[in-house]
Amino acid sequence: MIDVDIYNAYFDSLISGKRDECRIILNNLLEGRHSVEEIYSGLFERSLYQVGDFWERNLISVATEHMATAITENLMILMQPKLFATERVGKKAVIASVAGEFHQVGAKMVADVFEMNGWDGFFLGGNTPEKELIRFIDNNKPDLIGLSLTIYFNLPTLISTMKQIRHHFDDIPIIVGGQAFRWGGREEIKGQIKDAFYLESINSLNQFF
Amino acid sequence: MTEEDYKNFLIEYVREKANIILLEVGEGGTIAYANRFACEITGKDFVGSQLVDFFTVTNSNIKKLLLGEKAEKIMLNVNMADGLPQTFYFSTYKNGASTYIIAELDYKELEGLKKNLIYVNNDLNNISRELHKKNAQLEQLDKLKNQFLGIAAHDLRSPLSNIMMCSEYVLDMEGENLSDEARELLSMTNTSSEYMLSLINNLLDVVKIESGKFDLIFEETDLRIFLDSIVRFNAILANNKDIQIKLNLPTDLPPIFIDRNKITQVLNNLITNAVKFSARGTDVIVSATLKEKEVYISVQDHGQGIPENEISLLFKPFSKVSVRSTAGEKSTGLGLSIVKSIVTHHNGKIWAESKQGQGSVFTFTLPQEINKLT
Numbered sequence: 001m002i003d004v005d006i007y008n009a010y011f012d013s014l015i016s017g018k019r020d021e022c023r024i025i026l027n028n029l030l031e032g033r034h035s036v037e038e039i040y041s042g043l044f045e046r047s048l049y050q051v052g053d054f055w056e057r058n059l060i061s062v063a064t065e066h067m068a069t070a071i072t073e074n075l076m077i078l079m080q081p082k083l084f085a086t087e088r089v090g091k092k093a094v095i096a097s098v099a100g101e102f103h104q105v106g107a108k109m110v111a112d113v114f115e116m117n118g119w120d121g122f123f124l125g126g127n128t129p130e131k132e133l134i135r136f137i138d139n140n141k142p143d144l145i146g147l148s149l150t151i152y153f154n155l156p157t158l159i160s161t162m163k164q165i166r167h168h169f170d171d172i173p174i175i176v177g178g179q180a181f182r183w184g185g186r187e188e189i190k191g192q193i194k195d196a197f198y199l200e201s202i203n204s205l206n207q208f209f
Numbered sequence: 210m211t212e213e214d215y216k217n218f219l220i221e222y223v224r225e226k227a228n229i230i231l232l233e234v235g236e237g238g239t240i241a242y243a244n245r246f247a248c249e250i251t252g253k254d255f256v257g258s259q260l261v262d263f264f265t266v267t268n269s270n271i272k273k274l275l276l277g278e279k280a281e282k283i284m285l286n287v288n289m290a291d292g293l294p295q296t297f298y299f300s301t302y303k304n305g306a307s308t309y310i311i312a313e314l315d316y317k318e319l320e321g322l323k324k325n326l327i328y329v330n331n332d333l334n335n336i337s338r339e340l341h342k343k344n345a346q347l348e349q350l351d352k353l354k355n356q357f358l359g360i361a362a363h364d365l366r367s368p369l370s371n372i373m374m375c376s377e378y379v380l381d382m383e384g385e386n387l388s389d390e391a392r393e394l395l396s397m398t399n400t401s402s403e404y405m406l407s408l409i410n411n412l413l414d415v416v417k418i419e420s421g422k423f424d425l426i427f428e429e430t431d432l433r434i435f436l437d438s439i440v441r442f443n444a445i446l447a448n449n450k451d452i453q454i455k456l457n458l459p460t461d462l463p464p465i466f467i468d469r470n471k472i473t474q475v476l477n478n479l480i481t482n483a484v485k486f487s488a489r490g491t492d493v494i495v496s497a498t499l500k501e502k503e504v505y506i507s508v509q510d511h512g513q514g515i516p517e518n519e520i521s522l523l524f525k526p527f528s529k530v531s532v533r534s535t536a537g538e539k540s541t542g543l544g545l546s547i548v549k550s551i552v553t554h555h556n557g558k559i560w561a562e563s564k565q566g567q568g569s570v571f572t573f574t575l576p577q578e579i580n581k582l583t
Contacts, residue, residue, distance in 0.1 A: 066327055073334045080338060084345030104331055107340070115342070163451055 002034060002042040011047050015054070015064055019071045026075055029178045036082050036116050040109055041203050044072050048105060052150070052179045069105050076105075076112065089118035094137055095146040096124035103150035106178050110146050113202050117209040119143075130161050134168055144173050144208065149180040155188070162193045175199050223311075230287070230297060230312035234260050240277055241307070252290030260310075263287060265294045274310055277303020285312075353418070359416040359505040362409045369409065373402040411543035415526060418550040425468040425554055432462045432497055432504065439473060443480045450535070451489045452577040454480065457496035465504055465577055471551045472575070476508070478544045479571045483510035486569075499577070503557075507572040514565035523561055548573075551569055 006025060013021040048069065055065045089208055095111040097104050104126030114121035124136060137145060143164060149158050164175055174196040176189055186198045199205065210218070210527045223231050224244045232255070233242035240255045240263070248254050250262070260275065261267050265286040273283055282298040289295045294314040297312035376399040384392055417423050440456045442517050447454050476495070483493040498505050515523070522528040526546040552559045563569035 063323070066323070070327070070330050073330065075339070077334060077337050080341035081345070084342050084551070085348075088349075108334075123335065123338065126331060 002029065002038060007046065010043060011050060012175065014047055015051065015060055017067050017071070019074070021046060021077060022071055023078070026078065030143055036079055037113070039079065040113060040116075041201060044076065044109060045106075045172040045202050048072055049179065051173075069103075071104050073108070076108065079112070083112050083115045086116055086118045088120070089189045091144075092122065092140060092142040093119050093144045094122045094124065094133075094140060094142040094144055095148070096128040096133055096155060097126040097150070098133075098157050099105045099129050100157050101151060101154045102126045103148070103178075106150060107146065107148035109150055109202055110148065110175075110177070110205065113205050114146075114208075117205075119208075130164055133161065134164060135195045137165065137169060137172070142172060145169075145174065146175045146177075149176060149185070152180040152183040152185065155180060155185045158185075159188060159192060162189070162196055166193055166196075171195070173197065175205075177201075177204075214250055215248060228314075229309070230299075232260070232263070232310040232312075234275065234308040234310060236306045250289055250295070270299075274299055274301045275308055277301050277308050282517050287312075292294075304466075355416045355420045355449060356413055359420070362412045362416065362476065366406065366409050369402050369406050373399060376402065408543070411547060414547045414550075415543060418547065423550070423554055425471060427466045428469055429464050430467050430469055431464055435469065435472075436476070436495060436497060436506075439476045439480070440468060443477065443484070446481070447484045447493065450484060450487070452484050452487055453492040454484075455492055455494045457494055459544055462499060462504070463577060465575060467555060468551075469574055472555070475548045475551050475573065478507070478548050479508040482544070483508050483512065483569075483572075486510065486532055487512035488535050501576045503574045505572055505574050509568065509570040511568040514567055515561065515563040515569055516565060517563075520561055520563060524559065 006029065006155070010022060010025045011024065014020075024178065026043070028041065029043065034042075051060065051065055051068045054060045060068075093111070093114040095107050095114070097107045108123050111121035111123035122136070122140060122142065124133065147158060147161065149155065158176065162176070165172070165174060172195075174193065175198075176196065177199040181198060181200075189196050190199050210291050214563060224583065226245070228246050229244075230247045230250075231242075231244040232240055232247060233240040238260045240260055243255045246262075255263055261271055264271060265288050268285060270283045270285055272404050274285075279301060282300055284296060285299055286294040286296050296315070296318075298315055299310055299312040301311075302309045345549065364540060378393050379387075380392065380395055380399060387395065436456060436458065440454050444454050480495065487510045491512075492508045494507075496509070498509055512535070515530055515532055519530040519532075522530065524545050527542045528546075529542045549559050552575070555575050558575040559571070559573035561569060
């Protein structure tokens with residue numbers, strides 16, 4: 001568990017654009033034997049959800065939200081040598097944000113969590129065209145597909161993409177998650193598509209490992 | 210609100226609150242008024258200055274502003290307070306002797322720029338993620354390669370030793386009873402297996418070094434006795450080429466802590482190389498000196514020398530230089546890289562100096578006390 005004062009100091013630095021201070025806090029946490037998982041869920045995910053919340057309540061501007069995301073993505077690079085060093089378990093997950101959804105950091109976090117648990121987490125990036133996603137799945141035959149949604153407005157695209165995936169691949173489980181689901185959409189997913197699950201947090205991914 | 214109130218509200222807003230530049234320029238191009246935003250972003254009060262001073266460089270567009278040409282917005286760069294120029298889009302209105310100039314940022318351009326920066330940042334992050342992933346895969350492959358090399362080399366060693374020993378035995382015991390051709394073939398078998406065995410032993414050393422399983426056993430060593438025995442051992446080989454190995458040691462060499470087996474390997478390699486690349490009848494000098502708690506040991510030959518551009522390759526695995534041995538002796542290309550690793554693990558350094566036609570000197574240092582590389 002990350003100390004609440006440390007988290008608050010990190011969050012303040014993050015929305016003030018103090019990227020060096022964020023990096024120092026992250027390095028201290030790593031030296032203090034906090035696990036990569038703890039940092040992903042307790043620092044990166046938590047702070048970005050809070051950034052999203054602040055943005056929706058007009059407490060911070062869109063520019064600040066983008067800056068906080070960019071800082072987080074750059075900090076995630078520092079974690080990568082640790083992520084990929086884990087022994088492989090021979091399973092694959094394809095993770096992407098659907099077409100029109102340019103927010104990618106959540107999807108990348110999910111791909112990274114799979115990597116740190118020995119899966120190959122193929123990350124296709126934000127705004128992945130449906131055809132490309134289907135082709136990639138066909139070529140790589142993953143054990144699981146993950147789709148991230150940040151903007152609620154993109155929910156119809158997400159659902160149609162999931163239907164297309166189900167049409168082509170009958171038995172690969174699909175997981176979805178992201179900030180958008182705070183506004184709804186969980187029921188639509190559950191009712192319409194077989195073997196599709198909404199996950200609230202990257203902590204919920206543990207059921208796959 | 211009357212029409213007059215509304216006008217005053219707009220004028221007040223543009224002068225004091227809006228994030229647009231408003232300048233009033235009088236006759237001769239002198240700035241008569243600059244609004245709050247103009248002063249804030251430039252960090253200066255331009256009243257009394259020439260209009261040209263407001264911009265990064267003198268530009269023909271400034272003349273258009275002064276002439277009050279209204280046809281299109283004019284793009285000009287302004288010197289900002291933080292030292293970076295910023296592009297604004299200017300509109301101008303001339304009324305008698307006064308010119309009113311208004312400038313704004315291009316919202317669409319800034320939005321586009323922001324989006325592109327986000328995409329560039331995302332792309333860079335994604336590329337970096339792929340690189341880290343590939344790097345981790347390479348490290349794992351490297352480990353696998355070492356494991357494979359270790360197992361393969363280890364399993365090849367025993368049968369090869371048998372081939373070498375059997376061929377040697379038959380040559381020694383039955384050589385006289387064999388035909389010339391059979392003796393020649395058996396001799397080739399023996400030499401080839403000997404070379405292969407040395408290659409395998411070197412490969413095993415490389416694997417040990419690369420996988421970090423390279424333990425040193427430090428023992429207090431009298432260098433005079435130690436070096437003397439190595440030189441004596443190598444003298445037998447050198448005698449075949451009529452090469453003399455001379456030992457040049459000061460009387461005050463202190464005892465030193467080293468892994469004797471490994472340093473023997475280093476010296477055997479350097480001396481064998483010296484003999485290999487020297488002409489008949491020359492000599493090889495092994496010397497040692499103490500300088501500031503470090504012992505410098507060097508092996509000097511009077512052979513062909515090494516071309517200058519190849520010296521940096523000497524200590525890299527599998528690199529062979531263009532110089533050929535003088536009696537057809539073979540080389541695996543691994544010896545000096547192993548030598549360098551052994552010296553480095555002792556926290557020492559190794560280097561080579563050479564002049565073509567005059568010979569080469571290989572020198573390595575060893576700390577006097579135990580100073581194992583961690």
